[in-house]
Amino acid sequence: MNETRRCLYCQRSFLPSRYRPQQRVCGQPDCQRRRCADSRRLLLTSDPEYRLVVRDSQKQWWEEHPDYQKERRKANPGLVQRNRQKQHIRDQKRRLARLVRNNLVLDLKHSAAEVCLVGPKVHRLDRNNLASAQVLILPSVVELSARLSSS
Ligand SMILES: [Zn+2]
Numbered sequence: 001m002n003e004t005r006r007c008l009y010c011q012r013s014f015l016p017s018r019y020r021p022q023q024r025v026c027g028q029p030d031c032q033r034r035r036c037a038d039s040r041r042l043l044l045t046s047d048p049e050y051r052l053v054v055r056d057s058q059k060q061w062w063e064e065h066p067d068y069q070k071e072r073r074k075a076n077p078g079l080v081q082r083n084r085q086k087q088h089i090r091d092q093k094r095r096l097a098r099l100v101r102n103n104l105v106l107d108l109k110h111s112a113a114e115v116c117l118v119g120p121k122v123h124r125l126d127r128n129n130l131a132s133a134q135v136l137i138l139p140s141v142v143e144l145s146a147r148l149s150s151s
Pocket of ligand 1: 007008009010011012026027028031
């Protein structure tokens, strides 16, 4: 007779199937989904043939749905806006990192949350115009920028 054991994912105890005595994950849909995803991920890294099959399958899907991205963007205008904002912030961060490296921007406090004093027009930072300033707080999760002085 089987004994209960602890699920690898949710840590709850469960009774393994008598057909699969080595079962390490409970039958909850979330845990099974995670198990499936993990084994697929592992297979992708360990089995070159499987990787090729998946790549070909994805390639075929994209060939059969060439307008997917265009339609998705059309159906979700908020998505486009969000992507644009995220890209803008990534661009700002990249520019800031370069400018801090080149000592064009004063790094007020270097930590996990970076604080930099920068000029009013972030897209023109390369021109080193620091006449008025802006505080950019760039933590990993929340992006915030507030003007110290107006231009
Ligand atoms: Zn579980």
